[in-house]
Amino acid sequence: MLVAISRIPERADARALAAKATGLALADLNRRLAGTLPRVLFPGGADPAVVDQLEALGFGVLTCDPAAVTGDDERVVARRIEFAGPALVVADGKGQTHRCGPAEIALLQRGIRVATAQEKVTTSERKLDFGRAVLSGGLMLTKKVQQTTVKTTESAEPFLLVQRRNDPDVILYERRLDYRPLGAEMQPASRANLEVVWNKLKAMAPDRVDDRITRPGFVNGLPMTSADPIDLALMLVSLARLSGA
Numbered sequence: 001m002l003v004a005i006s007r008i009p010e011r012a013d014a015r016a017l018a019a020k021a022t023g024l025a026l027a028d029l030n031r032r033l034a035g036t037l038p039r040v041l042f043p044g045g046a047d048p049a050v051v052d053q054l055e056a057l058g059f060g061v062l063t064c065d066p067a068a069v070t071g072d073d074e075r076v077v078a079r080r081i082e083f084a085g086p087a088l089v090v091a092d093g094k095g096q097t098h099r100c101g102p103a104e105i106a107l108l109q110r111g112i113r114v115a116t117a118q119e120k121v122t123t124s125e126r127k128l129d130f131g132r133a134v135l136s137g138g139l140m141l142t143k144k145v146q147q148t149t150v151k152t153t154e155s156a157e158p159f160l161l162v163q164r165r166n167d168p169d170v171i172l173y174e175r176r177l178d179y180r181p182l183g184a185e186m187q188p189a190s191r192a193n194l195e196v197v198w199n200k201l202k203a204m205a206p207d208r209v210d211d212r213i214t215r216p217g218f219v220n221g222l223p224m225t226s227a228d229p230i231d232l233a234l235m236l237v238s239l240a241r242l243s244g245a
Contacts, residue, residue, distance in 0.1 A: 001045040002225065004236055006038040006245035007060030014057060021053040022046070036215045038062055038240045043223035060245045062236065066225035069235045075161075076170045082181030083200055088162065090170055100164055105205040107163040107241055110198060111213045113173075113230050114156045122148045158191065160198055161234060172197065210237055 008014060015033075019026040022041070033039045038060075045063075054061050076098050078090035087101045124146045162170040172194070179186050179193040187193045202209050213219055213233040222229050222236075 001063050001065050002040050002223070003042040003046045003051060004038040004040045004062040004064065004239075005033055005054075005059055006062050006236075006240040006243055007058075008033065008037070009058030011058070014059070017057050018054060018059060021057065022050055035221050036212050036218045037245065038236045039221065040223050040236075043225065060240070060243055062239045062243065064232070064235060064239060066227040066232060069227035069231045070169065071228060071231050072171060074168060076168050078170055078172045078177060080178040080181065081172060081197060086204065088170075088201065088204065090172070098167070098170060100162060100167075100170065102204040104164050104166070105162060105201075105208055106165045107161075107238055108201050108205055108209045109161040109163065109213065109234055109237060110159065110211050111161070111219075111230055111234070112156050112158050122146055158194055160194065160201065162201065163238060208241075210241060212237055 015029060016026055018024075019029045022029065024032075029041075032041050051061050051063070076090065076092050078098075079093050080091040082089050084099075087099050089097060089099050091097050157176075158174045160172045162172070164170065174190050174194045177190075177193070177197075179190070179197075182193065182196060185196050187196060213230070219229050219233045222232055225232060227235075
């Protein structure tokens with residue numbers, strides 16, 4: 001159960017008092033809390049008494065079990081999207097329709113999911129072999145050499161996440177959507193179409209919008225856990241918003 005900080009009180013000695021309460025050096029505490037909040041203070045959890053002391057000092061404290069973090073398997077992955085009156089209507093890969101009105105939106109988030117793939121690549125070439133040339137009387141000057149390397153490729157895809165109050169969240173990936181129902185608003189490029197959708201969603205719930213996981217260093221600053229870093233970031237932001245941070 002990791003412990004994260006979503007709010008730091010404004011008092012000048014807040015960090016020094018927090019360092020004392022947690023047993024961390026002030027420099028270490030500042031490093032862990034650097035950047036956009038929420039930041040993970042203890043990836044392996046903390047003594048409940050420490051959490052209580054931090055809350056008493058005015059810190060916003062979040063606890064999160066990485067094993068309980070929601071992934072795309074538990075979301076509606078949209079394939080087609082349209083706006084019917086005030087509501088968002090999406091169809092998933094099975095053709096099932098999901099409708100979401102403004103009042104059903106708990107939070108709108110956006111981000112970029114990066115997927116990494118690795119493959120082994122074997123190449124061969126002939127190299128000059130003086131020993132072989134001598135033994136063969138000059139008939140065989142080269143030998144075949146194989147080399148195996150690991151090729152790593154990354155693909156990044158922007159997405160929008162519609163978190164609903166009582167139903168599974170809806171995730172919209174830039175390159176997986178059919179934008180034709182946008183009609184005259186449809187743009188030539190998928191990125192521009194996703195921006196059109198984002199602006200429409202923001203108009204539905206202007207007070208429930210958060211894009212902090214796109215800020216530099218936010219996702220990369222999270223500790224390694226059993227959860228996908230993007231999904232963990234989405235969960236932490238959601239918990240922070242629920243706590244008023």
